[in-house]
Amino acid sequence: MRNYKQELENVKNGIQEELVINREEFLNFREIWLKETDRMNFVGEASLNGQIIYRYKTTKI
Template identity: 40%
Template sequence: MEKYENMLKQLQNGEIKSIEIQKEEFYEFREILVKHPLFKHYRGEAKQNGRIIYTYTEIPRS
């Protein structure tokens, strides 16, 4: 779980451009993501084979 928290922090700080999550990791990752104080700043885009690419936006989604 700490792995995902670090990935979110790196994404927020601009150290990485995106996070790719496989379908097997989704529920574990999502559990951390929804508890994050800046949850609405993260955007997930579904891809083929259950992959999800998360990016960080300065403006939170509504």
């Protein structure tokens, strides 16, 4: 099983540019993602066949 927590940290810290989640993985990923305090900064872009590409966006005030 993938370590989604680590992959989210990698994307957040710029180690990984994006995180690709397939339809079959989504429910497992979502369980981890919902626990993130900054989950709204992870922006998902839907792609073909139910694939979602997540990138980390910071907001400037």
